[in-house]
Amino acid sequence: MQPVTPPQPQHDPAPSRFSYRLNRWMLTPFYRRALRTGVPALVMLGTVIWYVSDEARVNQITDTAREARQAIEERPEFMVKVMSVEGASPELAEAVRSDLALRLPMSSFEMDLDAMRLKVEAFNAVASANLRIRSGGVLAVEITERQPAVLWRSADGLSLLDAGGHMVAGASLRADWPDLPVIAGPGAEMVVPEALELIAAAAPLKSRLRGLVRMGERRWDVVLDRGQRLLLPEDQPVGALERLIALDTGRDMLQRDITVVDFRNPRRPTVRLNNNAIHELQTIRDIESGDLAR
C-alpha cells in the first residue's frame, strides 16, 4: 500500500485550499471594491492625518499659502491707486473721501465694494452710489445726489428735503434758498409730494406765496403775504386750490381785505374779513338801509 499521505509532487497545478479561498475572496465584488478604493483612500487619509498631526508642518503650509496669495494680490494689475468721486458736489466728495478713508494704493482683493457702497449711501445727500474698479487701478465712485425740493421749517430749524421727503441737508438761512418753497407744521415732511403738487398748482400766486403749513397732520394751509391764509380741505386739496385760484382770477378775491379763505368745505367757502373791512361793510350796509344816523 502507498503511504496514506503520499509525498507531494514537485509541481501540483492545483491551488491550495487557502489560495483557492483567497482567490474567491478577491473575486467577491464587495472585497474587490473595498481593496480597489477603500484601502487607497484609507492610506491617503492616514497619511494626511499623520502629516497634519504636527503643528509646525501645518503652519508651514498655511504660511506658504498665505504668501502665495499675497504675492498674487499685490501684483500691480490688482492694485488700486486712485479714487475718483463723480457726480457729487465738492463738499460731498470730500466728505465721502474722508469717510471711506482708504489708504491707497491698496489691493482690490482687500476692498469690500458692497460695504463701501452702503457706507456712501448712508450719507443723507446721496441718493444712490455705484462703485467699481476701472482698469488702470481707479476706484470709481459714481454718486447721484439728492436734489433739494423744499425747505422744511421745524422746531430744530430749517432743513432741505428732496422731492421724496428725504432729508438732504440742514440750512441756516431762508435767504440762502430763495427759490425753494417753505413747508412747516408737524408731519409736513411726511407728505412732501403733496406739498409739491400744491405748490405747482399755486404757481399763479407764486409772488405772494410764503409757504405751506400742515395743520393737525391732515390738511394744508397756504400762507400768503399780508397774513392771508387759504384753508384747504383734507381730500383733493389741489382741486380746491385750483378753484380758489379761479375765483381769484375772476373776482380778484385775494386782493381784497380778507384774512382767511376757508375752503375746508369746498361747497361752502367762507371768508373772514379784517376788522376794518367788517366796519366798512357794516357802514355800507347801514347806508343802504338808511340807518345812517346810528
Add this chain to the structure above:
Amino acid sequence: MTELYQTQRSMRRMRKQAMDRGVIAILDVGTSKIGCLVLRFDGSEKFLGADGVGSLAGQSSFRVIGAATTRSRGVTFGEIDAMQETERAIRTAVQAAQKMANVRVDHVIACFAGARPRSYGLDGQTELAESIVTENDVARVLAACDVPDYGREREVLHAQPVNFAIDHRSGLSDPRGQMGNSLAVDMHLLTVDSSAVQNLLYCIKRCDLELAGLASSSYVSGISALVEDEQELGAACIDLGGGATGVSIFIKKHMIFSDSVRIGGDHITQDISKGLKVPLNVAERIKTFYGGVMATGIDDREMIEIGGDTGDWELDRRTVSRAELIGIMRPRVEEILEEVRVRLDGAGFDQLPAQQIVLTGGGSQIPGLDGLASRILGQQVRLGRPLRVQGLPQAATGPAFSSAVGLCLFAAHPQDEWWDFDVPADRYPARSLKRAVKWFRDNW
C-alpha cells in the same frame, strides 16, 4: 424517497437563486478531464440577433464567460475514488474558469458518467377529481407511480415523466387543462449508486460551492449532441468517455433509457501502453496522434517512433507500424461497441421507429470509428458534436465537451421532473388543515 425529494427540491431552489444572481458554473467530472464552464444569464432578449430572432431559437439565454479544463485526477470509471485528488482537480478547474470569467461563482451544476446508472420505466394511474387536469392531478399521478425496489445503496438521479395518457388518448406531453376521467403517466426513473453521489457532493462542498443540480452525463450529452428531430423520432447517443461509455436513448424529446458501459478511452490507452511497453502518457500521445480503427495498406508502411527515456538505445529507438497500433486499438473499440450493442438490444432500441445512433465524447474522435460502429451498431451512425453555445471558446467545441455543453442547456432549460410538482395534499402527513378548509367550504 421523501428525503431525496427534499434534496432535489432544495437543489432546484439553489438553481433558481443562481439564476437570479445570473451566474452559475457547470462542472463535468470525467475520468480523463474535468471541465468547468461559467455561465451568465441575462435574459434572452439581450442576445437577440438583427432580425429579432434569438440565435439558436432563443435557447441561448445564457453566455459562457469562463471555461477551463484540467486533467482529471482520482476519477476512475466516471466515479471518484481518491477524493483529495479530485477535489484538487475541481479546484483547479473552478479557479481557472473563475479567473477567465472574473466573477465568483457559488452555485454549480455537476454531471458524472459512472456510478452504474440503471433505468426503470414506471407507470401510474389516478382518477381525476374534476374533469379538467390540473397541476395537482399531475402531482398526484406522479406520486401514484409504484416505485420499484431499486436497492438501499442507490439514489434517484432523474425521474422524468415522459408520457401522459388521459383515458385512452396516449402520447400527451402536457395534460394540464385537458378533460378526461383518468390520468396515467409513464415515468423514466434513473438510479445511481449513492456512494458516488455522496463522494461528488463532498468534493464540491469542500470547494465551497453549492450544488444546484446533478445530472447524468449520458443524458446531458444526448441533449447537446442529438439534433431536435433525432430526439423527436428516436435516437441513441453514445458518449465515448475516458473511463465509461454512456448510452442514452431519446424519443419524443425525452430520455427513455440510460446506461453506461464501464470501458472507455483510458482502457484503449492502457492496451497501447501494455502492448507497446510504453508509459501511459506516451501511449496517450500515440493514440491521439496516430490512432485509428480501420487499417489500410499504407498503414503497414507508416512507422511510428515510440521513443523512450531509458538510456537503452535499442529500447529508445523502437518503431511500430500504424497497422500494429490499429491492431491493438481495434479489439478494444470493438469490445466497447459490442457492449453498447448489448445494452441497446436489452433496452429494445430496435423497436424504435428511427434508429439513429450518434457517437460523441472524446473517444469518438478516433479516425474510422463511424465505419466500425456502423458494422456493429447498424447503418445509421453519425459522429455528433455539441451544439454551439454563445461564448464557448473554440477549444471547448469538440465532441469531448458534449456533456459540458449539454449541462449548460440542462441548466438553462431543465426538464420537468417529479420533484418540480408539489406533493399532493393528501400525501401530506399533516393534512388536517386542508381537510378543515375543505370541510368548511362544503358545509358553509
